Amino acid sequence: MRLALVLGEVGQGLRRNLSMVVSVVLVTFISLTFVGTAILLQAQINQMKSYWYDRAQVAVYFCTDFSSVGTCNQTAATPEQVAAVEAQLDSATLAPFIDAYYFEDRDQAFENFQTQFEGNAIASLVTPELMTEAYWVNLVDPTQSQILADALSGLAGVESVVDQRSYLDQIFDILNASSFTAIGIAALMLVAAALLIATTIRLSAFSRRRELGIMRLVGASNRFIQTPFVIEGVVAALIGSILAAGAVVAIVEFFVQGYLSQTLPQTSFVGLDDALLVVPVLLGVGALLAALSANVAISRYLRV
Amino acid sequence: MIRFDEVTKVYRGTAKPALNSVSLEVLSGEFVFMVGASGSGKSSMLRLVLKEDRPSSGAIHVLGQDLNRISSRKIPYFRRNLGVVFQDFRLLPNKTVFANVAFTLQVIGKSKGFIHEAVPDVLAMVGLEGKAERFPHELSGGEQQRVAIARAVVNKPSILLADEPTGNLDPTTSMGIMTLLERINANGTTVIMATHDAGIVDRLQRRVVELVGGRVVRDERGGGYVTQAIPHVQPDIVIPAAGPREGLR
Numbered sequence: 001m002r003l004a005l006v007l008g009e010v011g012q013g014l015r016r017n018l019s020m021v022v023s024v025v026l027v028t029f030i031s032l033t034f035v036g037t038a039i040l041l042q043a044q045i046n047q048m049k050s051y052w053y054d055r056a057q058v059a060v061y062f063c064t065d066f067s068s069v070g071t072c073n074q075t076a077a078t079p080e081q082v083a084a085v086e087a088q089l090d091s092a093t094l095a096p097f098i099d100a101y102y103f104e105d106r107d108q109a110f111e112n113f114q115t116q117f118e119g120n121a122i123a124s125l126v127t128p129e130l131m132t133e134a135y136w137v138n139l140v141d142p143t144q145s146q147i148l149a150d151a152l153s154g155l156a157g158v159e160s161v162v163d164q165r166s167y168l169d170q171i172f173d174i175l176n177a178s179s180f181t182a183i184g185i186a187a188l189m190l191v192a193a194a195l196l197i198a199t200t201i202r203l204s205a206f207s208r209r210r211e212l213g214i215m216r217l218v219g220a221s222n223r224f225i226q227t228p229f230v231i232e233g234v235v236a237a238l239i240g241s242i243l244a245a246g247a248v249v250a251i252v253e254f255f256v257q258g259y260l261s262q263t264l265p266q267t268s269f270v271g272l273d274d275a276l277l278v279v280p281v282l283l284g285v286g287a288l289l290a291a292l293s294a295n296v297a298i299s300r301y302l303r304v
Numbered sequence: 305m306i307r308f309d310e311v312t313k314v315y316r317g318t319a320k321p322a323l324n325s326v327s328l329e330v331l332s333g334e335f336v337f338m339v340g341a342s343g344s345g346k347s348s349m350l351r352l353v354l355k356e357d358r359p360s361s362g363a364i365h366v367l368g369q370d371l372n373r374i375s376s377r378k379i380p381y382f383r384r385n386l387g388v389v390f391q392d393f394r395l396l397p398n399k400t401v402f403a404n405v406a407f408t409l410q411v412i413g414k415s416k417g418f419i420h421e422a423v424p425d426v427l428a429m430v431g432l433e434g435k436a437e438r439f440p441h442e443l444s445g446g447e448q449q450r451v452a453i454a455r456a457v458v459n460k461p462s463i464l465l466a467d468e469p470t471g472n473l474d475p476t477t478s479m480g481i482m483t484l485l486e487r488i489n490a491n492g493t494t495v496i497m498a499t500h501d502a503g504i505v506d507r508l509q510r511r512v513v514e515l516v517g518g519r520v521v522r523d524e525r526g527g528g529y530v531t532q533a534i535p536h537v538q539p540d541i542v543i544p545a546a547g548p549r550e551g552l553r
Contacts, residue, residue, distance in 0.1 A: 219382070
C-alpha cells in the first residue's frame, strides 16, 4: 500500500518534470562516462607501467672514437676498460641488485639498428664503427638504477649509464596528464550533475507543494515525504549511470579491443573485465550523488 | 490539553511581538473561540500549537508534550493527534473527495481496509454521502469546507484547530459548518476556532478568548463576540481608541 503510493508519487514526479529528468540523465551520463574513462585510463597506465618497467633495462654505454661525453676523450673504450666494468658488475657490491646482463658489441648493435630502422634512410648511413658497445643490465628491482649509475658512470671508458625507464616516463606523463584532465572534467560535470539534480528535485517539490503542505499538516513522517523525491533523483541518475556504463563498455569493446589492440598488437590493453569492474563504481557514484543532492534539496521542505 | 505559559513570539525582522506573554489553558472537550482583529495573534497561536513555529520565549504544552522539547523527528507523530481546517479549504484539486480524505490516511500509513471503512463513515458524518467521487471544483464552498473538516477529523484527533473556517462562506452555510463543528466537539474533540464572525460567536455562547496586539484581553466563558461583562484588561495595555475592533467603540 505505502510502497505503491511512494512509487506512484515517483512516477508522477518523473512524468511531470520530464525535460528536467532528461537533462539529469544526460548530464550524469556524460559525467560518469568521463569518470569511467579516467578510471580505465589509470588502469591502462598501471598495466603498461608494470609491463614495460619489467622489461626496461639499464644500458652502460662505452666510449667511441667520436664521443667526448663523460670520461670519453674521443678514444674508444679499451677491452681492459670493458673488462673493468664487467668486474664491477660481478663484484659483491653490485651483483645482488643485478638479475642478468649481457654485452652487445658493435656488430650486434648494428644488426639491431638495421632491423629496428628497416626501410628508414638512416639505416643506410650508419656503419658498425658508429655504433656503441654496451652492457645491457636487467635489475632485480627496476627502480634502483641509480645505484648502477653511481657505481659505473665515473669509470674510465664509460660514456653514460642510461635507464630506459626515463624514456617511458615521458610517455606515462602524457598519459597521466590526459587521465587527470578526464578526472578534472568528470569532477566539474559531477558538480553540475549534483546541482541539476538538486534543482530538479526542488522543482518537483514545488509543483507538489500543496500535497507536501497537507502531508506535513496531517503528520506524514519526514522519511515518507522525502523518499519519493530521493527515489526520483536516484532513478534519473541511475538511467544516466547505466548509459555511461554502456558507453564505457562499448568504448573498451569496440575502440580499445576492436581497434587499438589490433593496430598495436604488442601492447596489452585494458579488457572487458576491467570495464565490467568500472560498471558498479559508476552505478554507485550515480546513485549516491543523486541520493545526497536530492536529500539536501528536499530538506528545505521538511524544516519545521 | 493545551497550555501556554508566558508565551512570546517575535517574528524575525519585526520589533513588535505577534504574541506578548500569553498564558492560556484549554481543557479537554472545550470549544474555544479566539477573536480579535487581523494581526492580533490568533493564527500565530494556532501555528504554535501545531509546532509549525517555535515561541521566542515561554512554554507550550499540548497533549502532555512540552513542544520546546519535542524532537523534530517526533513532530509528525505529534501532529497526527491534531486536525486542522483553514479558511481556504486547501483541498487537492486533482483528487476526488474520497481521495482527498483518504490521502491523509495513506500518508500516515493506514491500511487500505481501514481507509475504505473510515472514509465513507466520516463523509457520512459531515453530510457528503454520495459525493465521494466528485472533484473539489464540482462542490460548493460549504461542501468543500465539509471535505476539509472530514479530512481533519478522519484520524479521530483529540484537538481540532480551525482558522476562520467560515471566512469564505455565507451565513447560512456557516451555520451548517458550525453545527458540524459542535457535533464533533460533542463527540469529545477539543475545538479551537479563530474567527471574525460575530454572529456565530454570539449564537453559540461558548468560551471566548480575545486577543489585542498579541495579548489576551478577555477570557470569558459563555461570552459573545463583544463582551457584556467588564472586560478583564491587563493594566499595562492601552486599547487604541480608533482601533480596528468596532466592538469596543
